[in-house]
Amino acid sequence: MKIAVLIARVLLGLIFLVFGLNFFFHFINMAQPVMSPAATAFQAGLWGSGYFFKYMKVIEIASGLFLLLNRYTALFLVILFPISVNIFLYHAILVPPGIPLGTVIIILNLFLAFAYRKYYSGIFTAKPVV
Numbered sequence: 001m002k003i004a005v006l007i008a009r010v011l012l013g014l015i016f017l018v019f020g021l022n023f024f025f026h027f028i029n030m031a032q033p034v035m036s037p038a039a040t041a042f043q044a045g046l047w048g049s050g051y052f053f054k055y056m057k058v059i060e061i062a063s064g065l066f067l068l069l070n071r072y073t074a075l076f077l078v079i080l081f082p083i084s085v086n087i088f089l090y091h092a093i094l095v096p097p098g099i100p101l102g103t104v105i106i107i108l109n110l111f112l113a114f115a116y117r118k119y120y121s122g123i124f125t126a127k128p129v130v
Contacts, residue, residue, distance in 0.1 A: 001115070004111075004115075005111075005112065005115045008108045008111050008112050008115075009067050009068075009070065009073065009112060010067070010068060011108060012064075012067055012080075012105070012108040012109060012112065013063075013064045013065070013066075013067030013068035014064065014068065015064070015101075015104075015105060015108075016060040016061070016063055016064035016067070016080065016083075017060070017061055017064030017065055017068065018064075019060065020057045020058070020059075020060035020061035020064060021061060023053065023054075023057040024057065033095055033097040033098065034097075035094070035095055036094060036095070038094055039090075039094035039095050042090070042094060056083065059079060059080075059083070060080070060083065062076075063076040063079055063080045073112075073116060074116045074119035074120065077109060077112050077113055077116060078120075080109060081109055081113070084105045084106050084109040085106065087101075087102045087105055087106075088102040088103065088105065088106040089102075090102070
């Protein structure tokens, strides 16, 4: 189990680090898939905000780095989970050609959340005591 967790953590960390850095430095030339009008409108809204992608990519780079360094892993998995879900749903609903990577990301994130589940016990306390 430890080896599977190590492989999943490093793989997820690399995915987010590499794709986050690629946003700023463009070292991977990726062709854009044909997008539906809904996907185009969704992406235009995010780009139109002026900050969304930059902010998200900085979070991805930092999270990927911390996953690779194995520091604050449970925290950064929680931070990455909404991003992972959105990547998966974006490709599942709006741009299906990217579904394989979206599926890998969500599976890795869920597997690691299960592996680090003991660190989340405090979050699921019904009536916390101060």
